[in-house]
Amino acid sequence: MDNSRYADLVLEGGGVKGIGLLGAIEELAERGLSFPRIAGASAGAIVGALCAACQQAGRPVRELVELMETLDYRSFADPTVLDRFGLLGKGIELLLHDGVYKGDVALHWIERQLAERGVHTWGDLRIDDDPGTSLPPDRRYRLVVVASDLSRGQLVRLPWDYQHYGLDADEQPVALAVRASMSYPFFFRPVTLTAGHGLGECTLVDGGMLSNFPIDVFDRTDGKPNRWPTYGVKLSGRPAARQISHAIDGPIDLAFAALHTLLDAHDAYHLDDENTTARTLFVDTHGVSTLDFGIDRETQRTLYAAGHAAARKFLSRRAAAIPASRATPASRATPAEHTGPAPGTDDPASGTTAAPSAS
Numbered sequence: 001m002d003n004s005r006y007a008d009l010v011l012e013g014g015g016v017k018g019i020g021l022l023g024a025i026e027e028l029a030e031r032g033l034s035f036p037r038i039a040g041a042s043a044g045a046i047v048g049a050l051c052a053a054c055q056q057a058g059r060p061v062r063e064l065v066e067l068m069e070t071l072d073y074r075s076f077a078d079p080t081v082l083d084r085f086g087l088l089g090k091g092i093e094l095l096l097h098d099g100v101y102k103g104d105v106a107l108h109w110i111e112r113q114l115a116e117r118g119v120h121t122w123g124d125l126r127i128d129d130d131p132g133t134s135l136p137p138d139r140r141y142r143l144v145v146v147a148s149d150l151s152r153g154q155l156v157r158l159p160w161d162y163q164h165y166g167l168d169a170d171e172q173p174v175a176l177a178v179r180a181s182m183s184y185p186f187f188f189r190p191v192t193l194t195a196g197h198g199l200g201e202c203t204l205v206d207g208g209m210l211s212n213f214p215i216d217v218f219d220r221t222d223g224k225p226n227r228w229p230t231y232g233v234k235l236s237g238r239p240a241a242r243q244i245s246h247a248i249d250g251p252i253d254l255a256f257a258a259l260h261t262l263l264d265a266h267d268a269y270h271l272d273d274e275n276t277t278a279r280t281l282f283v284d285t286h287g288v289s290t291l292d293f294g295i296d297r298e299t300q301r302t303l304y305a306a307g308h309a310a311a312r313k314f315l316s317r318r319a320a321a322i323p324a325s326r327a328t329p330a331s332r333a334t335p336a337e338h339t340g341p342a343p344g345t346d347d348p349a350s351g352t353t354a355a356p357s358a359s
Helices: 015-030 043-057 062-069 081-097 104-116 160-165 174-181 251-271 274-278 297-320
Strands: 008-011 038-041 099-101 143-149 154-158 186-188 191-194 201-206 230-234 280-282
Touching: 008 015, 008 043, 015 043, 015 062, 015 230, 015 297, 038 043, 043 062, 043 104, 043 143, 043 174, 062 297, 104 174, 143 174, 154 160, 154 174, 174 191, 174 201, 230 297, 274 280, 280 297
Parallel strands: 008 038, 008 230, 038 143, 099 186, 230 280
Antiparallel strands: 143 154, 143 201, 191 201
16 A cells, blocks of 8 residues: 555544635646545535545545535525524524424535435445454444534544444434534524434434534544555634623623634634644635525635645645655646655655554
8 A cells, every 4th residue: 555645634624615625626636636535514514525435436526526616505494394484483483393404405415415425334434454453343434423412412423432322323314414413503503313222212413513624633643654645624714812702881792702702712722723724725705605505606616626736735735844855746746647645754735754544
């Protein structure tokens, strides 16, 4: 196995802005990289699942770009019978089902796209051909989807955590896990997971509630050197120095600030780490709303181009940080010959050892 051609991917959530993820992934793939494991939350889970399925089937990532270009995102906001009553109907729907939209159209679309690429259950994404792995059997999968379990109050990494629900991961549908990860609170209905052994039901919602950018999900914890790095793709600009955004004035202000901190603090902590920013591609999605399901083609193309640009900038930054005497074929690569960072080498972007991958 030529490990220099591999990098694990972690994809941030961001609703319709996820088109930018595809641009970045396609650029990396054009440079010769493959992605043994992909993790994502929300939109990152959708794109990650489709990319993992394409790789499993030996199909190019490029076909996903064409797929997204023809997708009517407005169809994902599937109305219910109460929708005809306007805001009143939406309010009743929210009270009855904890979400304005059913999410069935999105689920069936994901099911169909995965099935066309030979993926139905998590067993179809199991890694059985990597003799050098140190991963335990319950983590040998090509995809990890992040969701938030409101019933237990914890982050859930699927398929890894199905065992805690008394379920056989290999038998669980991939599309339903992705649908859970994209269950934006109050917008889409949550997904109910029925645990085995009489453990009851759990309510799963958007993974972005607890970690929208789980950059450390594949990091090794055994102290051994990595076989290849992990790259993160974030749907925002490079973070600036954190400053006081506004003073807290009263209990309502305090409540909103507490909620904002709860949702963002985990990922913001990681982004304050230089090693995290060194392995992260920042896609410029300025001016695009997460839930803009009426996004036009021009904006889609802009996001896609921004993803490509972010990946090119990232690879150039890494290459520029490597002294000529230590340059590898990866650092000198053109789109046709790129081989990715050599395993166990220093991370050229940070001057430190590349972030370990649980490989």
